Amino acid sequence: MIPLQIAAVAFVACGAFVVVVARDLVRQATLLSIYGYGLVVLFLVFQAPDVALSALVVSAIAYPLVLVGAIARVRALQKRTGGG
Amino acid sequence: MTPLIPLVVAVPLISATAIGLIGKWLDERAADAVGVLAALAGAVLAALVLARVTTGAHPYWFGGWRPRAGSYPLGIAFTPDRIGAGFAVFVLALLAAALVYSWRYVTAEHYLFSILMLLFGAAMAGFVLTGDLFNMFVFFELMSVAAFALTAHKIEEATPLQGAFNFAVSNTIGAFLVVFGIALLYGRTGSLNLAEIGSRLTGDGKHDGLVVAAFVLIACGFLVKAAIVPFHFWLADAHAIAPAPVCVLFSGVMVELGIYAVARIYWTVFDGVLGEFQHPIRDILIGVGCITAVLGAVMCGMQRHIKRLLAYSTIAHAGSFLIGVALLTPDGLAGSAVYVLAHGLAKGALFLVGGILLIAHEEIDELLLQGKGRSLPLAGIAWFAAALALASPPFLGTFTGHALLDDSASKLGYWWLPAVLAFATIGSTAAILRAGMRVFFGWGDEDDPLLSQEPPESSAPHERPSLALMQGVTLLLAFAGLAVGAWPGLAANVVEAAHQFVDRVDYTSVVLDHTPPVPVPREVWHTTTSSVVWSVVTLAGSLTVGTLSLYRARLPERVTDVLAHVLAPLRAAHSGHIGDYISWLTFGVAVIGGLFAFTIR
């Protein structure tokens, strides 16, 4: 394995753990995106540019949008009902 | 003949997209009509395919990538044989019935419901027809996505949705297990075609960790869908909240597809390389099936929520189906196939009665519905006809399936298996009869200390659909379920089809070398005395236990206390907490994987 691959593997390994143990939702959504960029790099060094591009649009556009959309909706409802 | 095969799935799918394209402007009735017609067209096409694959599998290569004989397959193939095509007919016919039943379910955005139902049905048909491992996963996910959404669709009641969430997460994790298995097999054989993988694994002859792990992962992944203990927790939650016509497809075919997939994968891929380990594989899978059958039956007796009760009965039957496949004989497989047919029709009718009760009385709780069913005599007739079909009475309903299973088990020396199957049948059918007698006759005590505590459910207001049409469909399904047992020649035909299904060598050469399938000898199958005896036992047992359990409140308090105490941990395990469910899922994979790891070497 080339050093770049080892570095990407190490980054993704740490990233996966950090994402699942993050308890705050917004922080977790941010971490998921960062983890997603880590995957993009990993896929590039695995010589899979098509997959990397997919992972990129997913972690840069699709996931953040739906996640932030859902979190914002929950917060708005919480505000209206006064906590909970 | 050939162009018919892709049309079985293409017609319902393109109809779904057509409804999506113009649904917004389409009259609701028109969208419904397109849905019913597409499902029926699919069923007819599948029946035409079924009629022409009598000799064995018939490969159809998509994209024109038919390999030259003996060369490497580059594309994806459908490989319908009689069991697969028959299953596709059943799926699409049941879909049509469910769509007719929901004809007048008027809700906003109703066309989206039709779209999802069509996607669901077509995906299940594609799943049983395909001969490609990854294509199987694609159809698995398509059916899952549609199923998750349909579960959450609240036509009938405003119940909480965590049932849909639990269902989605459990099944998605199951799908990941399948992908892990696919990846292992691909890494070893460099192929995704079932026949090619099978022949390469067999040629390799190595039954090392990779092969065992791949089998365990794929089997466990599909058994999540099949609601086998301890992967079953999602099923009751999902059925409790899904609309009745959707439950028909869930219990009638979707759960069974998980078992079908295990059989398909075993007989095309692993039969060659793991063939010498038939004994441990059989013992482990039968053990799991028995636990599932018994647990389902016990839990079934403790439910007062009617759809939840039916869901646990499905778990009990799923255990029996798995036992049939796990016997690893053509007779056992044929038994499960016939059993699935009768069960699917009867269970479908029961769920539809549940839906009718919910619409007529805005209630689905057995105790609260006591006597209220008297105003719905047709629904009552359907309920008891379907319950009778499930009780496996001589020469009716699930009898043929039971008889084939019993015979096959006894031949292999599992003399005790018929007793387990009878216990599962009695337990689950007795609960169904109990609920029926309480609701439709008003019999029984007003309370039952052993039933679970259910919060009363609120019903959403809705326009009253046409009860006449609904009861018609329900009666049709119930009596069709009864008639399966009386269908002359069905058993012999299915046994023959099962012989074709389990012939891996023939399947491989038909798919890869284009040789014509080798005809199997005609099968003759006779009912044995012992299966008639067992059938009388289950019928009498179901009736007796069912009637007696109406009066459980009269048991001495000490007895009910002890029983409640014994059953409490079981009840507590079904907590509705997704974390628990995933823990149990992991536990199940670890235990089943461990058992295989220590017995196959």
Added chain:
Amino acid sequence: MTYLPYALSVWIFVCGLYGIVSSRNLIHITVCVSVCQSATYVLLLAIGYRKHGTAPIFSDMPTRGRTIVDPIVQSLTLTDIVVSVAVAALLLTFALKVFEHHHSLDPGEIAGLKG
């Protein structure tokens, strides 16, 4: 001999499962499911990788001597990614509906279907 990337996929999968099991929030669980799924991408791509291989994209007709990585696993991964987004969108929708009903996302508090 290196099996590190395979081990990575197992690690990600177990991490994701741990996240689901220990979670107190349905949206959090959705993210953990996505993490779980990324284990399958890593495994698939790792299996199809070749030492000194290049991406299977040609500017000219392929020559026999060139080592390329496996295009099949890449196409499977693409499908897998679409599935993952579709499932995530659905799970989040369920989470929103649960929250509207219960004003809570804690699976321990909302578990209303018991026994």
Added chain:
Amino acid sequence: MNRRTRIALFALSAAGVGALLLWGLAGLPSFGDYAGPYGDLIANLAPPQRHIANAVTAVVFDYRGFDTMGEELILFGAASAVAMLLRETREHDVADIVDRVRSDATNAISLLAALAVLTVGLDVVAHGLLTPGGGFQGGVVLAAAFLVLFLGVEFHVYNQVAAPTRGEPVEPFGAGGYIGLGLVSLGLGLSFLQNFMGIGTFGRLTSGGSVLLVSFSSGIAVAGGFMVIFNEFLQENMAARYGR
């Protein structure tokens, strides 16, 4: 189970599952030594057989194009599901909310940005047969282009574009077109989804035959699907923000 028991049960079982997975993975060839023939055959066959330079795209849209059809339908199912479930209980229509961004400069820049993103999306879709990219990647970008309108111009404009009557039929049009291309092949007496057009010169944008059409329909389907999903989440939020 309480949380501690649950995690304890999980920890024990996860150790078992992890061991099982590693035991299975140990049977694979070492990382970088993939042996299987499938990919190599395709990589050597795709350029001459199909004049498609990107072997991954050849697999996605031609050799295993039927899988991709299922994939578009999964997205179609998810988008329909999200729309069905969220609309069921949304109490108020949000069509009349304008939510205008009050800055002409921002409006103008956003419009340009949206056009730029749109171009990138189309480019990624169109070059899928030659370079990394294709229907899915480009489709997501296309869907995002419309969101830029919401961010920088006004919700109303976005809502007009993505409204159920306008945005929603895009996905079924693409997915239905995909199936339709399969049926066209059938109608011409070929196999379902078989290429029915000339494959063109190697390395051109237009090479690959009907695979190109398949790729476009998948781009349309993905763009439409994500447009619906994004729009539904956005509408939920607008309904919440405006206290409805």
